[in-house]
Amino acid sequence: MGPPKQLKRTFLGFDLSTQKLKAVLLGSSLEVVAKAEVKFDTDLPEFRTTGGANAGPSKNEYYVQPVMWVKAMDIVLDRLVMQQADLSTVAAVSGSGQQHGSVYWSKHGISTLQNLNSDKFLHAQIDDSAFVVNRTPIWMDATTTKQCLEMEMAVGGKLKMVELTGSKCYERFTGPQIRKIYQKRCHAYDEAVRISLVSSFISSLFLGSVAPIDFSDGSGMNLLNIRKRNWSKECLNVCAPDLDERLGVPVSPNTVLGNVSKYFVKRFSFTPECKVIASTGDNCSALSGMLVGSNWLTISLGTSDTLMVSMKEQLHWEEGHVLCHPTDTEAFMGLLCFRNASLVREGVNKSMTGGNWDKFNEYLDSTPRGNFGNMAIHFIDMEIIPKAQGILRWNKEIVPSSPDAAKGVIKFSSPQIEIRALVEGQMLHHRAVAEDLGYRFGPDTQILVTGGASVNKSILQTVADVFNSPVHVQDEGHEAALMGAAYRAAYSLYLQEHDKKKEPLCYRDYILSLTSNKLDLVCEPHKDSEQIYAPMLLRYREMARVLANPDT
């Protein structure tokens, strides 16, 4: 006789991020029971993505075919089963999705979703005809400057947009993207019966009907009133007609949406009582997966680099984003997103070492902090803050007034210097943008890092030095967004099941009551860090100013 069913119950989490779909099955102590992943570029080459995305014909245009995500779900589930994952034990499932991307359901798609045949793969049924937009915009797309200006002007200006939605209009945000589809492809907009975010798309697949958008990820749309946690009528009206019926009513990220659809019961032996929990954005989910106090700075070094902080009150940031908090549903989270991140590090690594991270680290570690005065900015794609594009390298001779300040130097004298200039430049950029919002860093700041590049200790040492702060990682630490999805599944179920006569535990206390949170201090700043990096921060700002305004 095995353990009682209650003890055997598991929680399933997904992370549909830019480059891959990952799945994790956690046991009742939130230990990892099974894991699987599907990489879009290599496992699904028929979609011809690079770094998980397709570049469109226009400048700054990026999209994916949503069927790729459906096919990835078929494969990842099969891979979990091949690892002996017993999906009949899953008590709740939730997801984390790359933020801002949108999915436009056709009438036929919704009816297919509701009537899935368990003998067939999902992608054989939810095919191109399920969507009215088959090149669906993702977060990397920056082609909606016109729509951003129109929306901001119509609500009464940039600051009004910040006050209402937590962010000025950003090109990748879903509202401007929806408006572009409404303007340029009005038939598609007319035929879009419902619109999902990538996160709510994951829940929809499991629910067998279009799932609501949660208000944490919903804050990345320029459409949600983040204090009222509901759609802002003003923003909907300036975006596109009859949008509220296409979006549905937003819900708390803790919402139990219903039971898993029959398809999963029949095909994968899920129990019919398995609950589907609202999914949320990948940065929101990463914050949920990082089990530290609200005073920590959390950083994700994924396809994008992001900085995340918890906030009790809504601050009015003119740059960056304030979102509804994913786990403390009265609070907020601050998010800074940097577009030129892992893919740029990967590109430089490829050209300098042939793509060998050990060699990359050897080069990074063999150069001194401060890099002999050599600094670089690598905005290969249009950066988000500041909106600037290009590469600029300064050696120690160049000052802002130099005739060659805008041109900089063509290249540095060695791959070692190139690599240090890249990593220091990226971290100086992140720190400078955060400081412009009023944040200050020092030895008392505690930093927790996650994301693909957080396995790289030499990069983490540069983070520690540039921020002059100790850097930590957590168990299963480079996959906080994935873990956060499964943790939220467990917590939402607990909220539904707990004795209503008692006050429920808060999210962090509940998760920590089930699992230990082993934090590893991996890097401490060198004693001379501030002395080296404070002047470089000033110089970096000059470089960024010159790059953004080469003629001034």
Ligand SMILES: Nc1ncnc2c1ncn2[C@@H]1O[C@H](COP(=O)(O)OP(=O)(O)O)[C@@H](O)[C@H]1O
């Ligand atoms: N050892 C390493 N050093 C630095 N970067 C790494 C290393 N291993 C993986 N990465 C980076 O991690 C990135 C993927 O991060 P991940 O968080 O999984 O991405 P996402 O969730 O955005 O799809 C890759 O683009 C790769 O450049």
Ligand SMILES: O=C(CO)[C@@H](O)[C@H](O)COP(=O)(O)O
């Ligand atoms: O646009 C943003 C956040 O505003 C990005 O951070 C996306 O959410 C993609 O995340 P990753 O795939 O880089 O984790």
